[in-house]
Amino acid sequence: MPSPEDLRIGDFSKPLVPKPAKGDSPTKTSLDAAESRLDAAASKDEEALKPLKTYEDKLKAVGLDKTKAAVILDDVMLKGFYSEEIAVTPRVKARLRTRNARDTKRAQTMLEGMRLTYDSHYAESLSRILLASSLEQFGNDQLPHPNRKAQDKDIEDAFTTRMSYVETMPDPALRIMFKRLMEFDQRVAAALEDGAIENF
Numbered sequence: 001m002p003s004p005e006d007l008r009i010g011d012f013s014k015p016l017v018p019k020p021a022k023g024d025s026p027t028k029t030s031l032d033a034a035e036s037r038l039d040a041a042a043s044k045d046e047e048a049l050k051p052l053k054t055y056e057d058k059l060k061a062v063g064l065d066k067t068k069a070a071v072i073l074d075d076v077m078l079k080g081f082y083s084e085e086i087a088v089t090p091r092v093k094a095r096l097r098t099r100n101a102r103d104t105k106r107a108q109t110m111l112e113g114m115r116l117t118y119d120s121h122y123a124e125s126l127s128r129i130l131l132a133s134s135l136e137q138f139g140n141d142q143l144p145h146p147n148r149k150a151q152d153k154d155i156e157d158a159f160t161t162r163m164s165y166v167e168t169m170p171d172p173a174l175r176i177m178f179k180r181l182m183e184f185d186q187r188v189a190a191a192l193e194d195g196a197i198e199n200f
Contacts, residue, residue, distance in 0.1 A: 055193070062183075062190045069191035076192065080148055083136055084187075086180050094177065095137040096184045097145065103133040106159065127178045132163040134181060138173075141165070 053061075059069050075082035076098060083097035107129045116122045135143055143165060144158040166174070 058190050058193065062187045064187055064191060072188055072191040076188075082188065084184060085137075086184065088138070088173070088176055088180065092139050093137075094135070094139070094180065096134045096181060097136050098188055099130065099133045100148070102155070103130075107133065127181070128166055128174075129163070131174075131177055131181050132159060132166045134184070135162055135166065135177070138165075138169070138177075 056066065059065060064072075072082045081098045081100065083095055085093055085095045088094050107126065110129055111122065111125060114125060116125060136145060137143060143162045146154045146158050169177070
């Protein structure tokens with residue numbers, strides 16, 4: 001508490017309150033902490049605002065370039081499907097094709113009819129249906145794919161034949177083909193992503 005001597009009126013030679021030591025300012029400490037938080041938030045915002053990957057980057061990520069992507073795009077638009085030979089093992093090849101709207105509707109109808117209750121069963125059944133829809137060849141075995149103008153019965157009979165073939169494949173080969181189909185679908189999706197036409 002200041003003494004009467006310190007409280008002499010009109011005497012300002014001594015400060016009534018001692019000056020805080022350098023570096024002890026609570027205001028400065030608070031400001032420094034706030035500045036650090038703002039810097040961290042700004043870094044997150046800058047990361048979020050970075051440009052999305054370019055079309056070429058997305059193609060490269062799945063092993064494509066613009067030339068190959070253009071082939072996929074043209075085949076889908078002009079032929080109605082794109083097909084590709086893939087390596088199952090070093091000595092065994094297969095051929096897959098893109099699916100059409102009929103294949104998608106068929107898969108939905110089949111899955112609804114199965115009334116599956118477990119996610120694993122749903123995923124397994126969907127993989128088999130999609131593989132049967134896409135598989136053109138496995139090893140030396142050619143599988144039927146009637147053209148779009150064929151009779152409904154012929155198209156569905158061909159699918160039944162392919163589905164029977166998939167159901168009798170060796171399980172290890174089936175697992176490999178599920179993976180190859182997923183990779184194939186990823187390549188096609190990258191080539192046909194929104195705005196793909198504007199990238200050529």
